[in-house]
Amino acid sequence: MRSALLVLAALLLTAAPSLARQEQGLDCSQCHACAQPSKADPCLKQAKCPRHVETAKLKADEGPDVVILDDLEDLYVPVRFQHRAHARMVAMDKGCETCHHYSPPNSAHPACRECHPAGAHGESLKQTGLKGAYHRQCLGCHNDWDGDTKCANCHEKKQGGRLGGEATGVCEHSNYEPIEMKELIVFSTSYAAGDVVPFHHRNHAEKYELNCSSCHKEQSCARCHTHGAESHPMGELQKVNLHDTCYQCHGEQNCSECHGRKATDLFDHASTGWPLQSYHSKLQCRACHGDGSIYVAQDRTCSSCHAQGWGAGFDHAKVGAPLDDVHGELSCEDCHTAGMGKKPDCAGCHDDGRVYDRRRGFGQG
Amino acid sequence: MDRRDFLKTVGAVGVGIAAADASASTAVHAPPDAFGVLVDTTACIGCRKCEWACNQVNELPVQPLEEFENKDVFAAMRRPDAGNFTVVNQWAREGREGNVWAKVQCLHCNDPACASACLVSALEKQPNGAVKYDPWRCMGCRYCMVACPFQIPAYQYADALSPEVRKCTFCVERISGGERPGCVEICPVECLIYGKREELLTLAHERIGAYPGRYVDHVYGEHEVGGTSWLYIAGQPFTSLGFPELGEQSPARITENIQHGIFRRFIAPVALYATLAQVMWLGSRKDEVAAAAKGEDHHE
Numbered sequence: 001m002r003s004a005l006l007v008l009a010a011l012l013l014t015a016a017p018s019l020a021r022q023e024q025g026l027d028c029s030q031c032h033a034c035a036q037p038s039k040a041d042p043c044l045k046q047a048k049c050p051r052h053v054e055t056a057k058l059k060a061d062e063g064p065d066v067v068i069l070d071d072l073e074d075l076y077v078p079v080r081f082q083h084r085a086h087a088r089m090v091a092m093d094k095g096c097e098t099c100h101h102y103s104p105p106n107s108a109h110p111a112c113r114e115c116h117p118a119g120a121h122g123e124s125l126k127q128t129g130l131k132g133a134y135h136r137q138c139l140g141c142h143n144d145w146d147g148d149t150k151c152a153n154c155h156e157k158k159q160g161g162r163l164g165g166e167a168t169g170v171c172e173h174s175n176y177e178p179i180e181m182k183e184l185i186v187f188s189t190s191y192a193a194g195d196v197v198p199f200h201h202r203n204h205a206e207k208y209e210l211n212c213s214s215c216h217k218e219q220s221c222a223r224c225h226t227h228g229a230e231s232h233p234m235g236e237l238q239k240v241n242l243h244d245t246c247y248q249c250h251g252e253q254n255c256s257e258c259h260g261r262k263a264t265d266l267f268d269h270a271s272t273g274w275p276l277q278s279y280h281s282k283l284q285c286r287a288c289h290g291d292g293s294i295y296v297a298q299d300r301t302c303s304s305c306h307a308q309g310w311g312a313g314f315d316h317a318k319v320g321a322p323l324d325d326v327h328g329e330l331s332c333e334d335c336h337t338a339g340m341g342k343k344p345d346c347a348g349c350h351d352d353g354r355v356y357d358r359r360r361g362f363g364q365g
Numbered sequence: 366m367d368r369r370d371f372l373k374t375v376g377a378v379g380v381g382i383a384a385a386d387a388s389a390s391t392a393v394h395a396p397p398d399a400f401g402v403l404v405d406t407t408a409c410i411g412c413r414k415c416e417w418a419c420n421q422v423n424e425l426p427v428q429p430l431e432e433f434e435n436k437d438v439f440a441a442m443r444r445p446d447a448g449n450f451t452v453v454n455q456w457a458r459e460g461r462e463g464n465v466w467a468k469v470q471c472l473h474c475n476d477p478a479c480a481s482a483c484l485v486s487a488l489e490k491q492p493n494g495a496v497k498y499d500p501w502r503c504m505g506c507r508y509c510m511v512a513c514p515f516q517i518p519a520y521q522y523a524d525a526l527s528p529e530v531r532k533c534t535f536c537v538e539r540i541s542g543g544e545r546p547g548c549v550e551i552c553p554v555e556c557l558i559y560g561k562r563e564e565l566l567t568l569a570h571e572r573i574g575a576y577p578g579r580y581v582d583h584v585y586g587e588h589e590v591g592g593t594s595w596l597y598i599a600g601q602p603f604t605s606l607g608f609p610e611l612g613e614q615s616p617a618r619i620t621e622n623i624q625h626g627i628f629r630r631f632i633a634p635v636a637l638y639a640t641l642a643q644v645m646w647l648g649s650r651k652d653e654v655a656a657a658a659k660g661e662d663h664h665e
Contacts (some may be wrong), residue, residue: 120550120555121545121555121558125403125558125560125564125565125568126568126571128555129555131553131555132552132553132554132555135410135553135554135555136408136554136555139410139412139553139554140408140410140554143410143411144463147436147464149410149411149412149434150434
């Protein structure tokens with residue numbers, strides 16, 4: 001009985017990876033040429049194997065901050081690789097998979113060394129060694145970025161054959177100037193009925209929950225951060241498929257929604273009769289208008305948004321008026337005699353003719 | 366028959382024989398155990414470490430590594446010379462801004478035109494794939510330099526006493542000892558892959574099949590000039606990387622077919638002497654006819 005159990009356990013153990021793959025809807029023959037692949041002889045078919053299997057979706061900040069690459073200490077000291085900084089950068093490209101190009105099922109972005117054997121050149125012609133894998137990942141982008149392939153850019157040479165040594169931290173881009181976001185980009189198009197498309201870039205970025213990678217996809221660092229260039233070639237970014245990018249939110253509605261004869265000014269919310277001030281000006285459009293792509297007029301009474309929040313959990317500070325100890329004891333109606341959301345009536349308690357001033361707060365007269 | 370007709374006849378016979386022979390001997394196969402190198406130009410970063418390693422291994426004028434970090438040399442296209450068996454050239458990348466690089470060296474043809482042109486067999490294709498040069502046999506005619514479709518062999522013009530033809534040796538001593546060639550060993554991105562030529566061809570086609578967006582469907586050296594031991598894959602047409610557009614037939618086959626065809630089974634000398642005999646016979650007959658005519662004149 002015991003031996004039968006052992007056999008069963010062994011079978012389960014060997015079957016575990018294949019079961020995991022089958023759960024993902026992968027057919028064994030898609031990657032393996034033979035019927036019984038083993039770890040010693042996986043008989044992998046490179047041509048058909050799906051290399052970009054996404055098995056885990058991690059955020060940049062969930063990965064390690066710094067990784068010390070010290071597997072191949074020979075002539076050079078280990079590399080201090082700024083993993084988090086790079087993870088944030090590749091968000092504009094393909095995300096983690098820009099470098100972690102293959103993750104076996106149920107393994108979240110393995111380190112290079114888990115697949116690539118240490119040393120130069122792999123165990124077979126098909127396999128790149130760890131040294132080649134590291135260099136390809138780093139230099140593939142760095143070379144595009146500044147055309148500089150000096151070894152010491154990432155790891156300094158050991159002095160006099162000294163073993164070990166401190167990892168060099170030269171792979172840091174802290175000295176890099178950030179790219180300034182443009183306020184307005186005016187596109188000239190060939191559309192006769194409206195050849196000008198004004199794009200209020202900052203407004204889009206700040207008001208519509210967009211981040212850079214919402215529009216700028218699969219772009220290498222070098223696209224914007226061209227080392228030594230006089231100015232950032234942002235013009236290159238216009239090569240993104242603009243229609244498809246805009247349609248992500250705007251839908252294929254009428255052309256005149258974007259195309260016009262001249263660059264129009266940024267939409268002024270005050271023109272609706274509801275100037276955005278203070279707390280409201282910091283909100284994203286969606287916070288009041290919901291997810292609709294067309295922003296329709298809202299009910300202007302405060303309670304249309306705030307009704308659910310007036311209760312015990314309501315943070316009065318959110319409307320710009322943090323309550324002090326004395327006023328915190330009062331009930332809402334004691335001051336808001338004209339209705340919730342209307343200005344408080346100070347005269348109910350104070351007989352010195354004071355009115356509430358948000359900037360000065362309570363107790364200032 | 367006048368001189369022009371004679372030359373036409375001889376030429377036609379020769380070309381006819383050559384053409385009949387050509388189809389029989391164009392297929393060239395690499396030696397069964399030939400090694401090769403697959404160059405994946407899409408991974409090359411133009412670091413020039415291969416140039417540095419080559420100079421070290423072959424005891425060429427070795428400059429410090431810093432000299433090879435100078436990218437100004439990419440301003441002009443370079444060719445290998447007697448002091449640099451391999452050079453890396455930079456080309457504009459197609460489709461995306463940036464550059465691509467391609468290493469140039471002897472491709473070690475399966476059917477080398479240099480060896481065919483060599484009168485003294487100083488250049489010979491080895492079973493391991495290398496086209497090996499023997500300076501003791503070389504007499505310095507430099508026909509190999511004219512014959513090479515890639516213009517690779519270079520001559521030590523500066524050496525007045527014992528000049529040699531110089532080119533990539535395929536690090537023949539290293540590969541005989543089971544090591545990789547110097548350039549392959551040092552390549553930091555492993556865009557140079559050393560192995561059996563047949564396996565490299567399979568690998569090249571697998572890569573092209575797996576990443577059709579990354580590569581053009583062409584393995585340079587698979588068929589060019591009868592195949593070469595060094596193979597290249599690239600992301601753009603090879604003409605844009607400075608590679609010559611060449612047919613599938615080795616120049617050696619063309620010249621050797623004509624020459625060997627003409628002299629096959631002693632046909633050309635026989636044809637030549639037969640033609641000459643006919644010319645002599647025609648000449649003597651002309652004289653006889655003339656003499657006879659003269660005799661008749663006498664009688665009148």
